[in-house]
């Protein structure tokens with residue numbers, strides 16, 4: 001308890017911020033209570049959105065490179081407090097130390113990216129058909145951006161959204177997962193610090209530029225329903241996305257959805273099996289299988305199937321499971337009992353559907369009776385049955401066989417989700433086919449690396465039930481701006497387009 005108090009204080013949170021609230025926070029590491037935070041009501045959320053809308057009126061007029069300076073200062077706070085925030089991510093989300101640090105690094109990276117972007121945000125100039133006319137497009141600030149984030153990347157995914165939204169001239173309102181409220185409060189505190197430094201150096205950032213409100217579905221719903229929220233960016237389950245999408249569409253708001261994945265790796269006969277084993281292990285079992293990009297399926301050519309599955313199974317059984325803060329442990333706990341139940345249910349279905357299961361049992365109950373550590377599971381499946389086609393947020397890897405690449409690609413695509421995918425091959429034709437129009441149907445298609453652990457420089461997101469949104473790098477910033485097309489007449493005539501005559 002003392003450790004967490006010191007940690008949270010060092011991140012800028014006063015005791016009152018994490019004591020005496022209605023939302024009790026437990027660490028998945030050992031089930032210990034970390035604190036209790038205050039929750040908001042739907043009414044509070046509506047008021048927060050109104051304040052954010054006020055902040056937007058000012059912020060949109062601040063030059064974009066100045067807005068970038070605020071994000072740069074925030075990135076500096078993240079650098080200074082990287083290890084403390086990473087430790088909090090481990091305590092609250094159960095990530096092993098290196099992955100907790102990687103999560104904060106991902107926040108720093110997107111800040112850097114956004115700072116560079118703040119001097120660009122460029123539109124096109126377009127040739128006009130009329131003499132003495134010029135056409136161009138501009139990208140202008142959009143409004144209030146609502147961010148709903150999940151427990152598994154409790155702060156990085158918010159940062160992808162917030163860093164871009166802020167340089168684009170928007171204000172943000174954040175509804176984090178109820179499972180990870182402390183990392184959200186700490187991140188907000190670091191942002192507030194950056195804002196104080198920004199003000200000291202000239203200022204211009206309104207008070208309610210970024211706010212965080214804790215609570216359950218009702219609070220999230222108030223955010224989704226608020227007319228003044230121009231863009232709702234939501235990360236979570238497909239079920240959540242199905243609830244959010246139509247509500248935002250009904251009021252003609254914009255939605256950016258990052259939902260479930262059911263990511264596969266194809267391993268072809270020419271693959272470097274050493275690389276493939278490492279890529280598959282990290283993808284399937286890293287973060288205890290709790291990434292939206294986690295590898296859920298491996299589709300292996302018949303000629304190497306038995307050898308690769310045996311190697312994977314041996315390596316799987318040797319992965320060190322335990323307290324994620326202890327050096328050397330690679331697999332931390334599942335987030336909670338519900339995650340464990342879902343995993344066991346999926347394994348039961350897999351057995352009933354012909355699967356042969358290795359691992360999957362609960363472990364470390366003697367040391368951590370109130371936590372949910374599991375052996376990673378490998379399931380040899382006879383076919384891509386119903387359970388394989390669904391996303392289970394746990395370390396389960398289903399293995400499947402193929403003979404022809406077309407068949408492997410068809411299997412890879414024959415799931416409702418379309419986030420990430422990969423092929424391990426040294427055959428150029430196979431690699432190119434996999435990435436082509438008749439290849440993977442996912443938003444991410446990798447060659448000789450796994451499905452998870454994307455860099456921030458690329459656009460991140462996927463198709464089908466994954467929701468279609470793109471966040472993070474490339475031109476994902478455009479989702480946070482509105483486009484205007486401008487036609488300017490600098491002649492003394494008024495020619496109409498398409499040769500239309502309307503002479504008086």
Ligand code: UN1
Pocket residue numbers: 106152153157235290291292293451452453454455
């Ligand atoms: C998520 O699991 O919601 O590509 C995001 C990755 C990370 C982000 C995952 N950079 O695995």
